[in-house]
Amino acid sequence: MRPTVHDIAAQAGVSLATVDRVLNRRPGVKAATRLRVEAAIAAIGFVRDMAAANLAKSRVYPFTFILPGGDNSFMRGLERHVREAVVRPASDRVAISLVVVPPFDGAAVARALDAAIAQEPAGIAVVAVDAPDVMDAALRVQASGIPLVTLVSDLGPACRDHFAGIDNHAAGRTAGSLMRRFVGREASETAKVAVLAGSMLVRDHRDRLDGFKSALSGTCTLLPVLEGQDDPAATERLIADLLAQHSDLAGIYSLGAGNRGLIAALRRHLGPRPRAIIAHELTLHTRAALEADLIDAVLNQDAGHEVRSAIRVLKAKADGIPAVDAQERIRIDIFLKDNLPFADEADGNALRPFGLASGEN
Amino acid sequence: MRPTVHDIAAQAGVSLATVDRVLNRRPGVKAATRLRVEAAIAAIGFVRDMAAANLAKSRVYPFTFILPGGDNSFMRGLERHVREAVVRPASDRVAISLVVVPPFDGAAVARALDAAIAQEPAGIAVVAVDAPDVMDAALRVQASGIPLVTLVSDLGPACRDHFAGIDNHAAGRTAGSLMRRFVGREASETAKVAVLAGSMLVRDHRDRLDGFKSALSGTCTLLPVLEGQDDPAATERLIADLLAQHSDLAGIYSLGAGNRGLIAALRRHLGPRPRAIIAHELTLHTRAALEADLIDAVLNQDAGHEVRSAIRVLKAKADGIPAVDAQERIRIDIFLKDNLPFADEADGNALRPFGLASGEN
DNA sequence: GAAATCTTGATGTACGTAAATCAGAAATTC
DNA sequence: GAATTTCTGATTTACGTACATCAAGATTTC
Structure with missing residues (x-):
């Protein structure tokens, strides 16, 4: 069995409340005691059960995804992956609202960004169109303190916090x-x-x-x-x-x-x-x-990876944790006739079992 | 807020206990009632909070991984990914014990398999050597009712439940x-x-x-x-x-x-x-x-994917759920000089932040 | 030495689900 | 119609963590 907060308390000879104060960086703990607790954490190799922690916090991360409409197959696959993330509950505690705007319409993207700002989400992901008014809107998003991730198509480092797409x-x-x-x-x-x-x-x-x-x-x-x-x-x-x-x-x-x-x-x-x-x-x-x-x-480029990466990065930004960029680099896949994956992995035409997320890569 | 079991109960006009019986396929529910509950689940779009479910179950899946030793870079990368899974707490509730045997030594693999059987794990994953005594040992594993997954190198469909590797x-x-x-x-x-x-x-x-x-x-x-x-x-x-x-x-x-x-x-x-x-x-x-x-x-072949896939399949088998093979197909990556991923994604020489799993894809 | 502050303990509730128990109600059997 | 069996409800405890509250001890301040 993995060690729990109780084990830390016992090991450090303090109460649960104190352990909690140390773990969650709450004030009211003497430096010496804090060190004792931290030593105990290290000694028994405690790792916080994030699932339980999120459950207790019952924190949700409301994110807004803005995608172009139209009949572009890749974008429709992307949309499917976003929808999949919408219904995926797996310890994510993510609540995604999906906005579809007309394709190649910078003004529409800019309007959608402004509308999203008004909702005050914990983060926004957008398939950007490389237009001045979109960049302006992106700057307004950042000015309002909302983390912004560009998806598939970038805007440049000045306008967003992260780019979830290929080089x-x-x-x-x-x-x-x-x-x-x-x-x-x-x-x-x-x-x-x-x-x-x-x-x-x-x-x-x-x-x-x-x-x-x-x-x-x-x-x-x-x-x-x-x-x-x-x-x-x-x-x-x-x-x-x-x-x-x-x-x-x-x-x-x-x-x-x-x-x-x-x-x-x-x-x-x-x-x-x-x-x-x-x-x-x-x-x-x-x-x-x-x-x-x-x-x-x-x-x-694996649309599913990009969507999940965007969510991870947004969550990290929302928590104030720096995202590890190297981990979020999206690969460039090469497919020949001979190494084609199964159809339902590549694009969005097969349904997955109820309530089950895809196999993460 | 996402609907919970309580909402299902209210919607279906049944008690929480009955909802639980339906959700977890426990006996003692009339067919008609079951249908009512399932209709309610569909109607309000309930999805089980897996994190909370696993927490409540506090079930652990003890798995044994058997890998070859030696200085083969790929195998060492594989081992690193297994070790990563060992310390990953993320809602997995997986407890992996790792056994390293001499490379190319069928007898050693067979012995390791028999030793693993004695521990009665919930599943075994093995990098197989294509030898008769290994196949015999694999059959003994199956005879004792323990799910067996071959990793990277297969033994043939008769000797194992699943192969986590490329075609x-x-x-x-x-x-x-x-x-x-x-x-x-x-x-x-x-x-x-x-x-x-x-x-x-x-x-x-x-x-x-x-x-x-x-x-x-x-x-x-x-x-x-x-x-x-x-x-x-x-x-x-x-x-x-x-x-x-x-x-x-x-x-x-x-x-x-x-x-x-x-x-x-x-x-x-x-x-x-x-x-x-x-x-x-x-x-x-x-x-x-x-x-x-x-x-x-x-x-x-992505060793990290293979390890995670093996774990998913073993867990599914342990739960008696049929694994969705199409989801577990491992891709054949093609890398040229130009589309190389970052070094630490490809092989095992960079450390990841404490307690964080790799990006999954 | 009294008052103020800082530090810690004890305790309880909550999150959403699992699982067990026991008591009734309903349906079935003889 | 009594005895079973099958179904359902109500309730409780637990998982590991977060968070709030209250009390009491320890320490500092003047």
Whole structure:
């Protein structure tokens, strides 16, 4: 049996009340006594039962999550993970309210942030849009003393307490390394590689492109970046034109959303496809494309990890404990056809048993 | 505030005792009443507070973990994660005793299993050695009604309740796919690829080799498999000889331990190294080799995930709840130089704050 | 030496659930 | 209709911690 507060009291020869005062840093304990108690704690190796402590405190952490709406598969998966966290009771004592705003609408995000401030939550997590009014709203959040975490898409260190997402420059480099190797050395310098982005206005996409370029660094010829604006039909046309014009295209890097259009164009395309197609985010679509050999690799950020990490960080901030950033670094997953995880782990289409949280990683 | 058992009782118009009987599947409740209570649970969206439940149960699950000793970096990382679970109090109520046995010693593993049986734990996890006496001991464990989980290395479905490890055939296929693409198409058929194994007597290694071959399927010429027997010096000589004899070697797949010898040989080697070097398990050594461009890719299984998964499964078995296998599937991570996680996440050389579990993913 | 302050002990309630006990009520059997 | 059996209610204790209150002892202050 693990030692309890009673054991500390016995060991230190003090009362339970005194142990409690020491443990919870309450005043009214002589320095000498405090040392005795702390020695006893160390001696018997006491660790506070957080579950019991939280139960006794019956403290709840009201958090607000702000996500973009729309039909982006990744965002919908993210939303599912947030909803899962909403109903998960596991010693978390977290009460999450979820706000969905129109996608790519900075003003809407800013309004949602201001509305959240009024609710006085213990923390806010937001999928940010890189716009001035959002940054202003973020500064207002911080000014009101509410911890703020950006999710997936960052705003820069000045506007938030923590970023729960991947290092997008590293993701771009990873894509570049894969591209370089998949394309092969022989034709490398003359090999044409295209990049498909949603919009260069989003910070993540810019970072990925920078990383991609730096990893490729002169081994390939980069065509001008195509911007699909997250519109499947437009993206499909762009890619179809691209394939028609460059029959010798060596690779495509799709660094944002818009995979549906890309995949549709590839599926329709006759003749040999480029040697290397690399995309982001494992969804039903990219998964199917991987399995059908339409795509070669998918880089992924685990939405579930990001949500749980955001919650952990917010809780730590709310308690005034510094978050251990190294622990909260989100990994960049690489998936080939061969190492695909089960569908229900990757995206949000399978239900879990009632009241059970997912297997934590 | 979240609804509690009291709210269910009020809503269903029954007593607390009856709610408890329904919740904990105790007998003595009429079918009709049970339905009423379940309807009330669904109606008010009750979810059991697991922290409080575990506290009240004050149940502990004594588990025994049996790991191989030796200086294998991966196994030491695994041991660290087990030790971490030992001191983790978080609502787990798990009491783990850790047994370290000599590596590659089937008899020792069998003895440890029998010794564990005598302790009557609620479950046993073992890094199995694929030997007849181990299988016999495993069967004795099962005969005594103790749930058994194999960790990292399997024994086959007949001898255990669950395997907490990666699909090694899939891992081999993944390595094969990467190899094929890294080597390039032009020289493919004549490209020579070597495989380095610890010993073909271990099941995991055989599975990986099979998967590797199937993914390569005639696109490369496979040299005879080298067996380094986990001896760094011997492995280094093998690789040095290999590099000397085949100056046109296109790739090396190191499918087991012995990476230290491989890396040492590569570091000493003068002249161009093979285009593609792929190894298993992210350790300090493979990490450093990746960063130094001595290795191109590392496949990894997350030891922390495996340990936590094993604990979850053992607990579920102990409670008579069927484990949800899909949730417990361990992923095959691919790491390039560019998407390396922080050092202390990958292997076991950084200490975590006292009493804090790792981020779970 | 009396008053004020600081320190400690003793005790009780609370959190949400588990589990046990005992007493009735209802349904079933003969 | 009496004797069983099955079901349900009421109540209590416990888990490990937090937190508040009151009393009393120890120490300091003037």
